[in-house]
Amino acid sequence: MAALQLPARAGEGIVGQRFTSGNPRAPVDDGLAMRPVREARTASRAEGGAAGRRGEPGAPRHVRSPDIRASLQKSCEINMFAHKTGAQPVPGSGNRPRQRGDDLVAVARNKGMSTTCIPAVSRHAGCGGPGCWVRPPGGRREGTMNTNLEALATTLGPMSPRAVAEFERRLDALLLDVGRDLATYPAISSLIGHAGMARLFEFNREHAKLVRAALRLSDFELLVRGHAWFVRAYQAQGFWRSLFPEAMLAWLRAVQSHMDTPTAAEVSRVYRFLMENDREFNGERETAGAESAPPTTGVFTEALLAGDDALCLEVAEAVLARREGLPVLYDEVLAKAMAAVGALWESGKADSTTERIAVGIVERVMGMAATRFDLHRVADGPRAVVACAPEEQHALGARMVADLLRLDGWNVTYLGASPVAGDLVKLLRRQRPALLALSVAMPGHLVEVKNLVGAIRGDPALDGVRVVLGGAVLQLVSERTVRGLGVDGGARDARGAVRAAAALTGGDRRPLGERLSSRHVS
Ligand code: B12
Known part of the structure; x- marks a missing residue:
């Protein structure tokens, strides 16, 4: 079998093709995450890979090991x-x-x-x-409110690095100010309905993370998608529609009083945009969030x-x-x-x-x-660390990735939710894994990913570590943004994670099903 031609690590313009999914209709669904589509398809057929489903020409013959026989009997x-x-x-x-x-x-x-x-x-x-x-992936429906606003929002950027840095530096002060401002607003209890102040503060914090991510990653379409989500979801949690322009006004005021004049002017553009287009962010008219139904x-x-x-x-x-x-x-x-x-x-x-x-x-x-599979440590397997991004609490996906990598023969250290960035880097230095798999659901945490990848790339001891990204956030962000994070690849599901890991590290090229079934224990 011909050896895989892996492209150089970054910026070869195939980030989209690196991102694999288990989707048979997706451009690349063969575990050959790093190859251009045409090459990957040809090779996949030649390998009798995932493209060949049972009953189709080129599909691998079903190996009837005792384990599989037991499975069939059970079915x-x-x-x-x-x-x-x-x-x-x-x-x-x-x-x-x-x-x-x-x-x-x-x-x-x-x-x-x-x-x-x-x-x-x-x-x-x-x-x-x-x-x-x-x-x-990256999809949105034509003619929706989001599409128009996303196009408009691209004119907001890029912000100067100074403005972004100052916004990040002042974030805690801004949050305190906005919280105080809204809490003392005379009609606040009617604006937050049954949601309560804790929800309001959560909203402020999540909003702050979103704006920070939009500024740092220079992705203002993400700002629109994220803000549309806030307006929709927090209304469902009890907020009144008119809270949102009030809250944006409080942010604008805080930015203007805490930041230097030129940088405040840049960031104010974001808040003016959100306020001026407030009516367009009406949850009722938001149709691009197909996932809600x-x-x-x-x-x-x-x-x-x-x-x-x-x-x-x-x-x-x-x-x-x-x-x-x-x-x-x-x-x-x-x-x-x-x-x-x-x-x-x-x-x-x-x-x-x-x-x-x-x-x-x-x-x-x-x-x-x-318990039905042999997930024990494979001492001589390649090493992987699987973790959520710092501050990320959605851990089930990372755990699934860890299990499937173990099943595939990786020696996995699983860190779960919300690791401390500095400690994670220390662990990487100790273990020198071939792979770091990071899971992210919330767009705000992409900044943490960018910082972490920056620390890894800047450390010669971690030269060999390949970073793959996955998680629900990939449904929200563009390819351009993902590329800007500096990761080596990624996938939209846990099977794709295993394939991407193999492709990035020169691992086993047998079809995934064949590799996985060899570790079925009951
Ligand atoms: C359960 C849940 C929680 C739990 C998580 C508990 C836990 N132990 O994990 C709790 C209650 C803590 C929580 C908290 C919050 N949540 Co929540 N949560 C969810 C929910 C319902 C399910 C997440 C989940 O477990 N999915 C199952 C896993 C298996 O799916 P997955 O992570 O996508 O993983 C798959 C792939 O993405 C891929 N994959 C995953 N990781 C990786 C890694 C690599 C390297 C690769 C290649 C692939 C890969 O493989 C997996 C298997 O296919 C989602 C809904 C959703 N659509 O995701 C909301 C959701 C993610 N949460 C949301 C929100 C808003 C929050 C909160 C802010 C508020 C709240 N009160 O719920 C906080 C924020 C917490 C934080 N700072 O991270 C929003 C995010 C919206 C947005 N656009 O920002 C969502 C989308 C809900 C929604 N529809 O609005 N949440």
């Missing part, structure tokens, strides 16, 4: 179970190759649940195809929202019984169910307890799933 049992309980036999148990979702059809019917939602599990994040409700949910999601941990575990077992069960469970069932939970929270249809219960159940499911 058959589920089909038989559904059959006996009077449900339709699961299609595909005969001649047709089994489809993703079949096992779930069986479980759902057995539970007397609707099956119309099942296809949700067979769709990949960001494919933009019918039924896909996750924003396609999943048309399909799925059995797992229904069970998760109902807090039915037993059913969640049952569905997960059914998914695990398939080939590539763990990656499918992670990327297509758990991640999508959690995105649906988030969409409901964002639109005010689910509260924070539903979200926390869902996190707890997903953690249990992951704990169960991990």
Whole structure:
């Protein structure tokens, strides 16, 4: 097999192609994250890689190891179970190759649940195809409020490095001032409705991080998308529409009183823009946030929202019984169910307890799933550190990436949520891993990524560390912005993370499924 031609580390103009997803319709879905599309496709066919699905020409033959036989038997049992309980036999148990979702059809019917939602599990994040409700990578819909404002917002930048630095330096003082200003505003309690002051302060803090990210990364489209999200989501949390221009006015005043005149003038442009276009940021008219309305949910999601941990575990077992069960469970069932939970929270249809219960159940499911595979440290495997970005609390995705890398033979150190940047760099110096995988959900934390990557690049001892980025934030930011962070690559799901890791570090080129199935223990 021809050796992979890896492009130089940065700036070869293929960042978009480095970003892999499990999506069969995505430009590159073959684990060859670093190659140009045409080359990657050809090689993928030659390797009988992920492009060759079962039953298709060029697909790898199904290796019937005892483990896989056990899995198949388990799937058959589920089909038989559904059959006996009077449900339709699961299609595909005969001649047709089994489809993703079949096992779930069986479980759902057995539970007397609707099956119309099942296809949700067979769709990949960001494919933009019918039924896909996750924003396609960098995608937005033409003619929406966002598109117009995003175009307009590009005229805001770039800001001078001095203005950006001063805004960052004064951020705590600005936050205090804005908080005080709004808290003493006579009508504040009517403006924040039932949300409470804590929510208002959270809004101020998150807003500050967003503006800081827009300024530092010079991405004003991100500012528009982020602010549109705030207006939509915080209204659903109880804020009144008219709070937003009031809050922007408080920021403008604080900027003008705390910053030097020339730099204040630059940053004021941002606040004037947000105030002048306030009516355009009306949550009602915001349609680009397609993620807020999943048309399909799925059995797992229904069970998760109902807090039915037993059913969640049952569905997960059914998914695990398939080939590539763990990656499918992670990327297509758990991640999508959690995105649906988030969409409901964002639109005010689910509260924070539903979200926390869902996190707890997903953690249990992951704990169960991990016992079915050999995830022990591979002493002689390549080393990886997997962590959230500093300040980032969304850790489930990072944990999934850590599990799949372990499954793929990596020797993983998992740090989880919110690592301290300086300590992370010290750990990298001690361990000298081949890979650092960083997970980010909130756009504000991209500044932390940029700082961290800067520290790594500036340290000769860390020359060999490749950095891959992933997480929900990739649905919000442009390729240009990701490129500007200095990372080596990335992917939109956990399977893509494994492929990108292999591609970046010259790892195993066998098809992912083949590599993963060799570590199935039950
Ligand atoms: C659960 C949750 C929380 C939990 C997290 C608990 C935990 N232990 O992780 C808690 C309650 C702490 C939380 C807090 C907040 N959250 Co929250 N949260 C979520 C929710 C519902 C699910 C996240 C999740 O676990 N998803 C499942 C994982 C598996 O998905 P994932 O991270 O995307 O990972 C997949 C891929 O991205 C990829 N991947 C992930 N990491 C990596 C890394 C690499 C290297 C690679 C290659 C790939 C990769 O593989 C994974 C598997 O496919 C999301 C909704 C959503 N759409 O994501 C909101 C969401 C992310 N949260 C949101 C917000 C606003 C917040 C809060 C500000 C407010 C709040 N009260 O909820 C705080 C901020 C916390 C902080 N500073 O980080 C918003 C962010 C919106 C935005 N545009 O900024 C979201 C999108 C909700 C929404 N729809 O509005 N949250």
